[in-house]
Amino acid sequence: xASDENFFDEMRGxxxxxxxxxxxxxxxxxxxxxxxLLKKSRDAQTFFRRTGITFNVYGETEADERLIPFDLVPRIxxxxxxxxxxxxxxxxxxxxxxxxxxxxxxxxxxxAGRIPEHLISQNDAFLPQMIxxxxxxxxxxxxxxxxxxxxxxxxxxxxxxxxxxxxxxxYMLENRETMLKMFPELFSQVQVERVSSYPMALRKSxxxxxxxxxxxxxxxxxxxxxxxxSAYFEHAFLADEMGVELVEGHDLHIVDGRVAMRTTQGYEPxxxxxxxxxxDFLDPLNFRSDSMLGVAGIMDAYRxxxxxxxxxxxxxxxxxxxxxxxxxxxxxxxxxxxxxxQNVPTWRCAEKDALAYVLEHLEELVVKEVxxxxxxxxxxxxAASKKEIAAFRQKLKAKPANYIAQPTLALSTVPxxxxxxxxxxxxxxxxxxLVSPEGVNVTPGGLTRVAMKKGSLVVNSSQGGGTKDTWVxxxx
Amino acid sequence: xxxxxxxxxxxxxRYMERAENTARLIEAGFRMALTRAEAGEEEWxxxxxxxxxxxxxxxxxxxxxxxxxxxxxxxxxxxxxSVMATLHTARENARMTRTALTREMWESINDFWIxxxxxxxxxxxxxxxxxxLNLIRQQGAQVRGTTAGTMLRNDxxxxxxxxxxxxxxxxxxxxxxxxxxxxxxxxxxxxxxLDNVQxxxxxxxxxxxxxxxxxxxxxxxxxxxxxxxIFDARLPRSLAYCYDTISLQxxxxxxxxxxxxxxxxxxxxxxxxLTATSIKDVFRDGxxxxxxxxxxxxxxxxxxxxxxxxxxx
Numbered sequence: 188x189a190s191d192e193n194f195f196d197e198m199r200g201x202x203x204x205x206x207x208x209x210x211x212x213x214x215x216x217x218x219x220x221x222x223x224l225l226k227k228s229r230d231a232q233t234f235f236r237r238t239g240i241t242f243n244v245y246g247e248t249e250a251d252e253r254l255i256p257f258d259l260v261p262r263i264x265x266x267x268x269x270x271x272x273x274x275x276x277x278x279x280x281x282x283x284x285x286x287x288x289x290x291x292x293x294x295x296x297x298x299a300g301r302i303p304e305h306l307i308s309q310n311d312a313f314l315p316q317m318i319x320x321x322x323x324x325x326x327x328x329x330x331x332x333x334x335x336x337x338x339x340x341x342x343x344x345x346x347x348x349x350x351x352x353x354x355x356x357x358y359m360l361e362n363r364e365t366m367l368k369m370f371p372e373l374f375s376q377v378q379v380e381r382v383s384s385y386p387m388a389l390r391k392s393x394x395x396x397x398x399x400x401x402x403x404x405x406x407x408x409x410x411x412x413x414x415x416x417s418a419y420f421e422h423a424f425l426a427d428e429m430g431v432e433l434v435e436g437h438d439l440h441i442v443d444g445r446v447a448m449r450t451t452q453g454y455e456p457x458x459x460x461x462x463x464x465x466x467d468f469l470d471p472l473n474f475r476s477d478s479m480l481g482v483a484g485i486m487d488a489y490r491x492x493x494x495x496x497x498x499x500x501x502x503x504x505x506x507x508x509x510x511x512x513x514x515x516x517x518x519x520x521x522x523x524x525x526x527x528x529q530n531v532p533t534w535r536c537a538e539k540d541a542l543a544y545v546l547e548h549l550e551e552l553v554v555k556e557v558x559x560x561x562x563x564x565x566x567x568x569x570a571a572s573k574k575e576i577a578a579f580r581q582k583l584k585a586k587p588a589n590y591i592a593q594p595t596l597a598l599s600t601v602p603x604x605x606x607x608x609x610x611x612x613x614x615x616x617x618x619x620x621l622v623s624p625e626g627v628n629v630t631p632g633g634l635t636r637v638a639m640k641k642g643s644l645v646v647n648s649s650q651g652g653g654t655k656d657t658w659v660x661x662x663x
Numbered sequence: 664x665x666x667x668x669x670x671x672x673x674x675x676x677r678y679m680e681r682a683e684n685t686a687r688l689i690e691a692g693f694r695m696a697l698t699r700a701e702a703g704e705e706e707w708x709x710x711x712x713x714x715x716x717x718x719x720x721x722x723x724x725x726x727x728x729x730x731x732x733x734x735x736x737x738x739x740x741x742x743x744x745s746v747m748a749t750l751h752t753a754r755e756n757a758r759m760t761r762t763a764l765t766r767e768m769w770e771s772i773n774d775f776w777i778x779x780x781x782x783x784x785x786x787x788x789x790x791x792x793x794x795x796l797n798l799i800r801q802q803g804a805q806v807r808g809t810t811a812g813t814m815l816r817n818d819x820x821x822x823x824x825x826x827x828x829x830x831x832x833x834x835x836x837x838x839x840x841x842x843x844x845x846x847x848x849x850x851x852x853x854x855x856x857l858d859n860v861q862x863x864x865x866x867x868x869x870x871x872x873x874x875x876x877x878x879x880x881x882x883x884x885x886x887x888x889x890x891x892x893i894f895d896a897r898l899p900r901s902l903a904y905c906y907d908t909i910s911l912q913x914x915x916x917x918x919x920x921x922x923x924x925x926x927x928x929x930x931x932x933x934x935x936x937l938t939a940t941s942i943k944d945v946f947r948d949g950x951x952x953x954x955x956x957x958x959x960x961x962x963x964x965x966x967x968x969x970x971x972x973x974x975x976x
Binding site for chain 2: 236237238239413414419423424426427432433434435437438440448449450451452453
């Protein structure tokens with residue numbers, strides 16, 4: 188396998204031999220033939236299609252479901268590396284919840300001059316309806332995905348926070364299932380932490396977040412926009428694995444001030460709703476009146492303390508990329524400690540000097556919309572044509588406050604299986620975090636997204652990225 | 664269980680059953696065409712009638728021709744009762760109710776859809792048609808197998824089987840009604856070879872030809888055929904069998920939910936009617952009238968189940 192010294196390869200470092208976490212795996216790999224592996228790869232695709240692990244791509248005319256490419260070389264993380272990451276993630280997630288509580292209450296962080304006021308009050312994701320309201324357990328983001336990238340043995344950066352509705356956890360689980368099916372013997376040779384307890388941990392975490400007045404075992408449900416949503420498979424999967432109902436807006440109704448679902452025997456109240464629809468669509472009476480997906484009056488039931496909505500409305504502001512640039516301050520402000528996980532250096536184009544620098548260096552930077560996600564609307568300077576850069580320059584000049592810029596990071600690589608053997612591809616990592624009044628739980632594993640195209644740095648599935656199983660070893 | 668889930672299960676089962684029934688009609692029509700040189704307009708005409716898409720077909724095509732009928736009934740997505748369209752709807756409903764299905768069952772339904780879609784990507788040639796129809800039959804059997812072998816016997820199962828049986832009863836009644844005139848004693852050509860072929864087609868459309876021969880030792884009469892398909896509760900596609908099974912499902916719902924609903928009365932009344940009536944009464948009062956009345960009541964039961972179990976707001 189060719190190695191490129193510009194990038195840190197998680198299997199082989201910078202060309203200096205197999206790294207420790209991969210040693211057992213590579214010993215196993217040595218005894219496989221390329222053909223046998225390629226056959227397993229095809230089997231895995233068939234398995235995914237048969238199981239219906241698919242997603243719908245927005246903007247494609249034939250609304251058929253597509254498979255996310257799955258690569259069967261795992262991404263492996265040693266126990267020590269993981270312990271370090273976990274501490275950083277816990278710290279960050281606690282800080283995010285404290286931040287959300289603060290901005291919907293006294294806004295101490297603004298008063299202290301650590302964050303400009305307009306970034307909060309003029310943010311579309313800031314919900315005035317949440318001001319002064321205490322969500323059950325004071326938790327805003329119950330389910331978090333923290334996107335990490337790596338550039339060297341001990342260099343991890345947070346690329347973005349997904350505090351609103353992180354998706355992809357079903358792939359973490361199904362990728363592992365697939366690997367267990369394809370290579371059962373491998374798991375007796377390498378000691379890998381289990382991820383399969385996630386759905387039950389999620390259910391427990393949601394139950395613990397139920398409103399204080401809940402007496403019996405809380406009734407939990409997952410709210411989906413329906414089968415045409417790109418992540419429908421995941422919604423159904425999680426409801427199924429947790430053993431709770433998967434509801435749509437038109438199944439729900441406010442009965443005696445509580446959110447209730449229409450069952451074959453009448454309306455039954457819900458205590459905790461894990462919603463997978465955006466704030467805007469949640470309640471046509473309180474937000475977008477044309478929403479067909481939400482529940483009229485759910486915000487009133489929420490404010491009356493009759494239901495927990497997870498994640499809380501108004502959480503999305505924490506995902507804003509302009510807010511992101513303040514995250515080191517946020518962590519320090521609320522935890523009193525230095526952040527354990529680094530941010531990627533970020534230029535806020537709203538600031539004059541930063542904008543000038545960014546305009547000057549577009550060819551080498553990654554520029555993102557502050558509200559964007561999914562890899563849409565961003566510029567990857569080094570990969571863009573002159574024409575694309577020129578077009579982007581105009582957009583940037585027109586609305587600078589809409590953008591942030593970051594250096595193009597030398598993302599680490601992990602090999603993928605190709606027809607020509609193993610070949611390195613860039614990856615990122617999304618660990619999944621659960622927050623309840625009883626604490627923070629980080630599942631040992633996560634979703635590794637991989638840019639399937641050689642040299643590409645864009646890992647989003649909507650842009651042709653694939654996934655890998657992510658192993659956290661029980662030892663180093 | 665959510666009302667919408669019950670709806671999804673019920674419609675998934677109905678559409679799945681319909682897809683299979685429609686494929687079986689084509690199989691019967693195709694077989695007639697093979698065995699009879701002049702098989703043509705009339706036989707394919709009764710296929711589209713029994714499949715419930717005669718008007719839609721004639722809107723699109725001027726003449727009734729084998730290849731056009733086969734394509735319309737098998738592949739045409741603009742025809743809501745074509746095999747492709749019904750399978751698609753069945754799968755959409757299954758996706759909607761995934762949380763209520765076992766993994767095995769969902770996979771078999773998904774497989775049904777994927778393999779059929781692949782097999783019908785292009786119009787099958789005459790030589791390939793039997794293989795395609797056979798595939799559909801096998802896939803359907805697989806879904807039934809995983810349903811029987813993996814599903815809990817609870818309300819989920821009950822709603823699935825209500826869907827299957829209501830659809831099946833409708834289909835059998837429709838097959839008989841599409842050809843009721845060849846079963847009438849007044850038919851001019853009683854006993855002719857044409858009649859024999861027609862009767863055989865009826866039996867084949869209900870997968871009942873072997874069973875019939877076995878039970879009746881080759882003595883084919885119109886009354887015996889109608890009696891078999893309507894009243895013989897041993898035949899899994901007879902109206903009597905369907906209603907026996909429907910009663911069991913409603914009893915199951917009653918014992919789980921502890922509540923008797925108006926649909927229970929409708930089903931009981933229809934079952935009682937099937938028990939109290941004999942084939943002689945049916946022929947005396949008119950086979951077509953009997954079948955029309957039955958289909959109406961069967962539809963009313965379906966509608967009442969939708970109400971009783973809150974399928975919709």
